[in-house]
Amino acid sequence: MGRSVLWLRNDLRLANNPALIAALEAGQVVPVFVLDPAMTLGAASRWWLHHSLSSLASEISARGANLVLRRGEARQIIPTLAKQIEADAVHAGKSHEPWLREADRDIATSLSTQRRAFYRHRSALMLDPEQIKTKAGDSYRVYGPFAAACFEAYMPRPLTDAPKRIRGIGQIDSENIDEWELLPTKFDWADGLRATWQPGERGAQQRLTQFLEFGLEPYNERRNLPAAAGTSMLSPHLHWGEISVDAVWLATKAANTKHHVGKNAFLKELLWREFAAHLLWHHETLATAPMKPIFASLLWRRAPTELRAWKRGLTGVPIIDAGMRQLWETGWMHNRVRMMAASFLVKNLLIRWQDGESWFWDTLVDADAASNAASWQWVAGCGVDATPYFRIFNPVLQGQKFDPGGDYVRRYIPELAGLPARYIHSPWIAPESTLRAARVTLGKTYPLPIVDLKASRERALTAFRKLKIAG
């Protein structure tokens, strides 16, 4: 009977897990998760990982095996563990299969950076980033053709239920997850995260079911309204592979037919995730260097106080602050608002997009090296296929358009809750009497805008124009 080390990276699930199925067919399985020091996780991600792993460990032990947790460099731990198990098997006179082929290949070929290696495991994505190429044989740089090529080439892997039983191997040392200190230690700041999320396979499945039942049909209209919770909120589950993208894709297609939804924007969003991974795979420095190199010469402002106000949701621009506080409280921000908040930092404050990227990396439960970096570059205009530099969101108009009733702002900025919809996105133009009635004192209960929207827009245009971007 064969034995396999199953190296779990971004596939913390039992259903629809091709690597697990293959390993089980070979015989006994040692599922391993390695916390690699090179994999620097933000605080919100650490919180998520703790709960996800706890949930996975109990699912595995309910099936007769144990999840092995190790800290250190994966490229050392996995082969060592494999050799140890192999030696034990030989010693016991048991024959064994040539196992670990998959993991060996990964370790040998592509651990150049841990962030990038995250995607090596094919089941995290729809398509292998090496496989999908333009006709000229290059990687894609434009979303549209990339998406078309994916639609063409993507064959979802067949779905499989979680195995009822997992034959494990006894007495493999595992670390205790509590000693990893993934949870807050100084004080418990995770209330909002607990109220919003259920990390793990079960939570992922529930989120998908909910979304397909109630969210898919109105998705095209509702996904841009932050107050309406019209998005799937699957991103953190997908990030850790608690649900496979195949399962999401196939279930969506099936529901699509049932609800007679025509063009589905949700599938396209899945492809944006895929596109980001594709970009990171082919451009290792995506998170640090602008894809359009000329942007490195832009004179960003160093403005620690303003950066801090942005982080805390104290910029004085309600829709931006609401988003930043949603992020701080729940570890997540509505996609529409992410675009506004990012645009505000990069354009109105003229602060480096990398500063925003790293704050998001720290605070998002769905922090994903590829999606995060690609999206920041997109907003900053320095990415491939990015929004043009002169497109600068007006947060007041965006707020009025996508949060017309102001409910989203009221939810996250209680000190503005008394303002009528008419002034909620621009309290600084509200009449004195309105402010008084709403118990708002600008500069005291809520800040005045830290920048003038019009002037800062002009400042950004001037700075970006100097780059002499072609087109």
Add this chain to the structure above:
DNA sequence: GTATGGTTTCT
């Protein structure tokens, strides 16, 4: 200067 108490910050 320094003791006190209240507020803010910390992921």
Add this chain to the structure above:
DNA sequence: GAAACCATA
């Protein structure tokens, strides 16, 4: 919930 911060006496 502890430490750091700030205003006031």
